[in-house]
Amino acid sequence: MTWNIKWSPTAQKQLQKITKSNTSIAQQIVKRLEEIADNPFDLTDKLHGTDLRKLRVGSYRVILSLEEQKIIIFVVEVGYRSKIYKKY
Numbered sequence: 001m002t003w004n005i006k007w008s009p010t011a012q013k014q015l016q017k018i019t020k021s022n023t024s025i026a027q028q029i030v031k032r033l034e035e036i037a038d039n040p041f042d043l044t045d046k047l048h049g050t051d052l053r054k055l056r057v058g059s060y061r062v063i064l065s066l067e068e069q070k071i072i073i074f075v076v077e078v079g080y081r082s083k084i085y086k087k088y
Helices: 009-021 023-036 081-087
Strands: 004-007 053-057 060-067 072-080
Touching (some): 009 072, 023 053, 060 081
Antiparallel strands (some): 060 072
């Protein structure tokens, strides 16, 4: 079963910013999200101390919320690994 991918407004802005500086990384992020849509639990790691999950794409991280009831992968944030974890 394929999960639907939804983006938060914050994540959309962050991806646009990444696209301006490095288009190939932004494309890799989108491609990787599409790859995990069949089985997001096996291909992501739990973010310690929260119900969120993380996806590694090179030096970037994608913070996700998996909504099992609705079969939705909700992209919360996207950012460089040294900066993204400071909020969590």
